Amino acid sequence: xxxxxxxxxxxxxxxxxxxxxxxxxxxxxxxxxxxxxxxxxxxxxxxxxxxxxxxxxxxxxxxxxxxxxxxxxxxxxxxxxxxxxxxxxxxxxxxxxxxxxxxxxxxxxxxxxxxxxxxxxxxxxxxxxxxxxxxxxxxxxxxxxxxxxxxxxxxxxxxxxxxxxxxxxxxxxxxxxxxxxxxxxxxxxxxxxxxxxxxxxxxxxxxxxxxxxxxxxxxxxxxxxxxxxxxxxxxxxxxxxxxxxxxxxxxxxxxxxxxxxxxxxxxxxxxxxxxxxxxxxxxxxxxxxxxxxxxxxxxxxxxxxxxxxxxxxx
Amino acid sequence: xxxxxxxxxxxxxxxxxxxxxxxxxxxxxxxxxxxxxxxxxxxxxxxxxxxxxxxxxxxxxxxxxxxxxxxxxxxxxxxxxxxxxxxxxxxxxxxxxxxxxxxxxxxxxxxxxxxxxxxxxxxxxxxxxxxxxxxxxxxxxxxxxxxxxxxxxxxxxxxxxxxxxxxxxxxxxxxxxxxxxxxxxxxxxxxxxxxxxxxxxxxxxxxxxxxxxxxxxxxxxxxxxxxxxxxxxxxxxxxxxxxxxxxxxxxxxxxxxxxxxxxxxxxxxxxxxxxxxxxxxxxxxxxxxxxxxxxxxxxxxxxxxxxxxxxxxxxxxxxxxxxxxxxxxxxxxxxxxxxxxxxxxxxxxxxxxxxxxxxxxxxxxxxxxxxxxxxxxxxxxxxxxxxxxxxxxxxxxxxxxxxxxxxxxxxxxxxxxxxxxxxxxxxxxxxxxxxxxxxxxxxxxxxxxxxxxxxxxxxxxxxxxxxxxxxxxxxxxxxxxxxxxxxxxxxxxxxxxxxxxxxxx
Numbered sequence: 001x002x003x004x005x006x007x008x009x010x011x012x013x014x015x016x017x018x019x020x021x022x023x024x025x026x027x028x029x030x031x032x033x034x035x036x037x038x039x040x041x042x043x044x045x046x047x048x049x050x051x052x053x054x055x056x057x058x059x060x061x062x063x064x065x066x067x068x069x070x071x072x073x074x075x076x077x078x079x080x081x082x083x084x085x086x087x088x089x090x091x092x093x094x095x096x097x098x099x100x101x102x103x104x105x106x107x108x109x110x111x112x113x114x115x116x117x118x119x120x121x122x123x124x125x126x127x128x129x130x131x132x133x134x135x136x137x138x139x140x141x142x143x144x145x146x147x148x149x150x151x152x153x154x155x156x157x158x159x160x161x162x163x164x165x166x167x168x169x170x171x172x173x174x175x176x177x178x179x180x181x182x183x184x185x186x187x188x189x190x191x192x193x194x195x196x197x198x199x200x201x202x203x204x205x206x207x208x209x210x211x212x213x214x215x216x217x218x219x220x221x222x223x224x225x226x227x228x229x230x231x232x233x234x235x236x237x238x239x240x241x242x243x244x245x246x247x248x249x250x251x252x253x254x255x256x257x258x259x260x261x262x263x264x265x266x267x268x269x270x271x272x273x274x275x276x277x278x279x280x281x282x283x284x285x286x287x288x289x290x291x292x293x294x295x296x297x298x299x300x301x302x303x304x305x306x307x308x309x310x311x312x313x314x
Numbered sequence: 315x316x317x318x319x320x321x322x323x324x325x326x327x328x329x330x331x332x333x334x335x336x337x338x339x340x341x342x343x344x345x346x347x348x349x350x351x352x353x354x355x356x357x358x359x360x361x362x363x364x365x366x367x368x369x370x371x372x373x374x375x376x377x378x379x380x381x382x383x384x385x386x387x388x389x390x391x392x393x394x395x396x397x398x399x400x401x402x403x404x405x406x407x408x409x410x411x412x413x414x415x416x417x418x419x420x421x422x423x424x425x426x427x428x429x430x431x432x433x434x435x436x437x438x439x440x441x442x443x444x445x446x447x448x449x450x451x452x453x454x455x456x457x458x459x460x461x462x463x464x465x466x467x468x469x470x471x472x473x474x475x476x477x478x479x480x481x482x483x484x485x486x487x488x489x490x491x492x493x494x495x496x497x498x499x500x501x502x503x504x505x506x507x508x509x510x511x512x513x514x515x516x517x518x519x520x521x522x523x524x525x526x527x528x529x530x531x532x533x534x535x536x537x538x539x540x541x542x543x544x545x546x547x548x549x550x551x552x553x554x555x556x557x558x559x560x561x562x563x564x565x566x567x568x569x570x571x572x573x574x575x576x577x578x579x580x581x582x583x584x585x586x587x588x589x590x591x592x593x594x595x596x597x598x599x600x601x602x603x604x605x606x607x608x609x610x611x612x613x614x615x616x617x618x619x620x621x622x623x624x625x626x627x628x629x630x631x632x633x634x635x636x637x638x639x640x641x642x643x644x645x646x647x648x649x650x651x652x653x654x655x656x657x658x659x660x661x662x663x664x665x666x667x668x669x670x671x672x673x674x675x676x677x678x679x680x681x682x683x684x685x686x687x688x689x690x691x692x693x694x695x696x697x698x699x700x701x702x703x704x705x706x707x708x709x710x711x712x713x714x715x716x717x718x719x720x721x722x723x724x725x726x727x728x729x730x731x732x733x734x735x736x737x738x739x740x741x742x743x744x745x746x747x748x749x750x751x752x753x754x755x756x757x758x759x760x761x762x763x764x765x766x767x768x769x770x771x772x773x774x775x776x777x778x779x780x781x782x783x784x785x786x787x788x789x790x791x792x793x794x795x796x797x798x799x800x801x802x803x804x805x806x807x808x809x810x811x812x813x814x815x816x817x818x819x
Contacts, residue, residue, distance in 0.1 A: 036360065037649050059357070061722075063498055063515035070512050071724075096503040097515060145771050151503035176767050177501050185638055186582035192457035192771060205637045205658070279654070312503055 022052035025246075026084040027059050028068025034199075035065065037280065038113065038244050039085045045272040051263050064093020064150070070101040076249030080256040083109070087244035088154045091303050095313050096152035103296065106247045107257060110264050111292055113277065114241040114285035116219035117158045118200040118226075120212040122191050130216040130234040133195060134166045141172035147184040147193035151177040152312050154242040155184075155197045157303060158218055160310040165236035170309045188212065199242055200226070201281045219283075243285055245292075261288055321443055324671030328679050333376050336369070337676050340377035341683045344384020348401075349392055355385030356643045359650070371654040372669055376676040378647050379630075383435060383680050385643070386626045387688055390427040390619055395420060395698055396710050398529040398717075402520045403586035403622040405752055406594045408528055410607065410614030417610050420696040421554030426564045426612055427619040428688045429556075433565075434572040434620035435681040438627030441576055442634075443674045449628075450635045453581045458767035459779050461581075463788035465761035468588055470792045471595035472753050486746050490754020493518050500759070501766050513726040522718055523755055526731045527748045529714040531738020533707045538739070554693050564616040567597050571620030578621075579628020582638055586625040587756050590618035627677065634658055634670060 023046065027039035036059060043055040060068035065086055076082040084106065094102050121127045127136065137144050141163065148155030156177065160170040176193055178184035185203065188196035189211060196203065196212070200223055206212040207226070214228040218240045222230055231238050248260050267273055268286045277284055287295060307313040327333065347358045359378050369377075389404040394411035407427065414423040441449070456464070469487070496507045497517030508514040556564070574596065575589035597617040598607050607614055632638040637658040639645035651658050656666060663670055701709070718731045738748055765779075772778040780786050 040360070059360075061516065063512065067512050067515060093503075097498065097505060099512070142773050151499075151501055156503075174770060174773070176770055177503075179500065183582055183638075185636065186454060186632070187457065187767075189636070190454040190457050205662075 022054050022081060024056045024058060024082050026068055026072050026082070027057055028065035028072070028084060028086065028090070029059065029061050034244065035085045035087065041273075041276045041280065042083075042085070042246070042267065045267055045270060045276055046263075048272045049267060049270045051267055051270075063097055063099075064153070065090040066093050066097050066099040066101070069094075069103075069106065070099065073101045073105040073250055078251040079249045080252060080260060082249050083260070084247050085244060086247055088242050088299065088303075089150075091300055092152045092154065092157060092307065095304055095307050103247070103300070105250055107250060107252050108245060108247045108292060108296055109257070109261055110268065110288035111243050111245045111285055111295070112264075112268060113282035114219070114243040115199045115201060115282060116217040116223055117155065117197055117240055117242065118203050118207070118217050118223075119162070119215045119231075120188065120196045120203050120207065121194070121215060122189060123211055123213055124191065125194070125213065127195070127215065128213075130229065130231070130236075133215055134162075134234075134236075136194070137163060137166055137168050141168050142174050144174060144195060145193040146173060146175045146195055146197055147178060147187045148175065148197040149178060149184065151175070152307060153177075154240065156310065156312075157306050158240045159197050160306050161238045161240060162231065162236060164306075164309060165231070165238050170306070171311045173310065175310075204281065241283075241285065244282075245296075264288070317444055320667060320671045321675060323668065324673075324675035325678070327372060327668055327672035328376060328676035333373055333672070333676060334679065336373045336377040337380045337680050338683060340380020341384040341387075341680050341687060344381035344386075345388040345684070345687065346384075347381070348385040348388020348390075355381050356641070356646055358385070359643060359646045371651075371656065372672045375647070375650060375669070375673050376680075378650055379673055379677050380680040380683075382626060382643050382647070383623070383677065384684060386623050387428065387431050387684050389622075390431070390615075391424065391695060392713075394423045394427065394615070395695060396529065396706075396713065397532055398710060398714055399521070399524050402524065402752075402756060403590055403625070404619075405524050405528075405587065405749070406590040406618040407615055407622075409594070409749060410611050413608070413610035414612065414615065415696070415699060419610060419612075420699060421692055422556045422560045422612060423610075423615050424692045424695060425556045425689065426560060426616045428685060428692070430564065430568040430571065430616045430620040431623040432681055432685045433568045434575065434624040435627060435684075436678065437569075437572045438576045438579075438624040439674060439677045439681065442627050442630055442677075443671075446631045446635050449577065449580045449631050452577065453632065455784065456581055457782075458764045458771065459782055459785045460788070462761060462764040462768055462779065463785040463792070464588070465757055465764060467788050467792040467795070468591055468753075468757055469761070470795045472591050472750065472757075482746050483750050486741070486748070486750035487754045490751035491758040492754075493523070493751070494755045494758030494762075500763055501770070511726070513724060517759070518730065518755060519722065519727070520752065520756055522722075522727060522731055523734055524752050525714045525718060526734030527738035527741075527751060529710050530731060530735025531742055531748065533711055534735060534739035535742045536703070536707055538743075554696060560612055563603075563612050566600075567593070567613045567617035568620040570596060570600075571617040572624040574617075575621030575624030576628045579625025580631040581628075582632055582636075586622045586629075586641070589621040589625045591753060591757075593617040593621040630677075634662060634673075637662075 025039045025042055027036040029035040039057045043057050046052045046055050060071055069084065069086065069090065072082070072084045091103070093099070119130065127133050146159045148159065156175050159173050159175050163170045163173045178187065184196055184198060185206070187193050200217060203212055207214045214226055216228050216231050216234055217223045217226060218231055220230065220239045246264060248257065265288060304313065343358060344355060347355060358381055386403070389399070389401045390407045390411065393399045393404040393408040394415050397408050397412040399405045399408050411423045411427065414420060496514055498505050498515050505515060571593045574593045578589040579586060594614055594617060597613040598604060601607065601611060601613050603611060629641050629644050633644045633648060637648065639648045648658060656662065656669070715728065715731065718727055741748060768778060780789065
């Protein structure tokens with residue numbers, strides 16, 4: 001019995017977030033997802049490179065990251081040792097959830113990674129190319145079902161943008177939301193949806209084994225090793241990437257912000273981080289300072305426009 | 315090389331002393347986190363990922379697999395002894411298991427759970443090795459409409475299996491369904507019933523609800539009765555071990571639970587809970603002692619426990635063959651694979667056979683280790699019940715609260731725990747069954763989303779729900795399960811049936 005009580009106390013101690021840390025990184029999502037992986041990769045690389053001796057990762061899941069963001073903004077005011085991971089999905093979630101706390105309430109530091117979206121069909125599909133898909137979409141938009149991640153997320157936004165660029169009413173897009181690209185994969189492989197759209201990494205293995213056919217990728221450049229055009233090459237004037245970033249708490253002085261930015265930049269250019277990017281299949285899209293702020297503002301207004309056009313935001 | 319030779323080779327990899335050590339560390343940690351509510355296997359593996367970065371891929375994946383299996387074992391212990399399910403897959407175990415524990419049969423309950431988990435883990439792991447590609451093809455046959463039909467079947471069997479009054483059972487179920495609507499609608503991204511509270515955006519956490527309903531509600535109920543409480547807790551009555559009758563009544567549920575749990579675990583949208591619900595309902599229907607259900611029937615522990623372990627092995631089928639994680643733990647194991655530049659999927663069996671077969675073989679070894687580790691502890695665990703009642707329930711309260719804060723450090727979550735605890739207490743006082751609320755909360759969103767997906771794909775045509783043979787078959791079974799008892803009752807045989815349906819708590 002003594003052991004049992006001891007075990008409960010130890011468990012209690014384990015369950016509470018540890019206080020002493022050089023950096024605490026919040027992953028505003030459950031363990032396992034993209035943000036969690038980004039936060040834990042940051043943790044490993046920061047320790048390995050000696051940028052910070054002791055880094056803690058804290059998971060606060062929920063609602064596309066808006067719950068973690070709200071908690072972070074209210075608790076880490078003026079704290080120069082707290083970071084939060086976020087990304088494009090958070091931009092959409094803030095708009096669709098009408099979240100009271102937005103990215104304006106934290107201090108965005110830098111964009112770290114990006115991943116192109118892949119548009120795929122099962123191997124047996126009659127759609128052979130992106131042109132076939134656009135033709136089918138123009139003929140009867142409702143009959144083309146898109147399977148991808150959560151509603152209002154980057155997958156959904158990309159589907160809406162493709163329809164719009166092809167001259168099809170974006171509100172007619174028949175998007176079927178799944179819990180993530182993984183669950184959508186099962187529906188795509190089973191031919192329950194016409195076309196799948198999600199991060200390239202979600203489909204990479206299936207594309208290489210030939211069970212899925214890659215029609216196009218959504219970035220400015222082709223994905224290395226992938227045999228498909230970009231959307232721009234296919235005549236659709238759009239480029240979308242699911243990017244991830246890191247932000248710090250609100251109310252920081254200019255010096256504090258500069259110090260954090262210097263740490264993050266050191267990390268992003270380190271050998272460990274570059275290796276992490278390679279094994280995870282993430283593209284290096286590092287951007288900081290004013291350039292990042294401007295790009296972020298542009299992304300937010302563009303996302304708002306698309307979400308209004310799809311009808312998710314009024 | 316044949317599958318068998320690959321497996322032998324895998325066993326050689328897994329039997330290397332270092333790998334055996336990793337497996338032992340994994341199962342021990344897994345059992346510990348399974349026992350503690352709030353810290354699940356998913357979080358543990360996530361915490362260990364950076365630590366294992368320097369290990370070789372085989373070693374760390376073997377350790378992760380040990381944690382995963384160990385967590386499934388450990389979860390049953392608190393369910394049975396403290397009525398505090400640490401994870402959603404062991405909710406059903408609490409129903410009969412805790413009743414057994416309070417009647418001095420905690421030993422056999424723990425034993426049948428451990429041995430059932432072992433049997434199921436063994437069969438399912440062998441199944442994983444030999445028929446994974448086949449199972450995955452079957453699982454892909456399930457689209458939205460087939461899943462919806464499966465959910466309908468689960469609703470019908472579950473609502474008739476819990477509680478002595480169908481009306482009360484259904485009332486509880488609909489309370490759960492109503493709670494399941496809270497939060498962001500997954501298909502449109504719009505919020506429902508959140509009343510502007512950000513903490514409600516993601517809906518109500520199943521484990522919070524389960525722990526509140528079972529543990530807090532129960533504690534309040536006992537405390538309100540003072541010393542007059544009728545149910546006296548007896549730690550040990552008779553042998554701590556399973557007797558001949560226990561074995562005779564356990565082995566069939568173990569096997570049935572395995573065959574229900576494995577395929578459902580392998581389905582991309584299956585989940586371990588559904589297997590345990592279906593197994594419980596099946597055992598109650600088939601039992602020669604249906605009157606014992608609700609008062610500690612060993613079949614009701616043996617079946618669901620086998621089912622949840624079999625589905626844990628089933629989860630690895632889509633993970634290894636499609637690169638498709640269907641649980642949080644599997645998602646992190648996927649991240650673990652990627653850490654070494656390995657992409658699980660159709661190519662993994664071809665490009666890294668040693669690793670895959672080493673992993674499968676180490677699951678077999680972890681399974682043996684767990685049995686050896688857990689059976690001797692049974693005697694120790696049941697002594698927990700000899701603690702005086704006020705201490706025991708104070709401990710349960712502490713445990714439940716710690717677990718909830720551990721999983722989600724938020725004041726609102728704690729408030730929800732207490733509110734639902736109060737609801738659980740009131741439902742107990744007025745004689746409404748608790749379990750259907752939790753079942754509704756789990757199955758509600760699944761059923762709703764699959765139905766809406768099916769209709770979105772067909773652009774609003776309802777007939778698609780019946781035009782697939784699998785969906786039509788499942789719906790027919792569900793209809794029969796609903797109609798046959800009604801017909802029997804109309805013929806004046808209702809007495810037998812109402813006797814069969816016993817109150818579950």
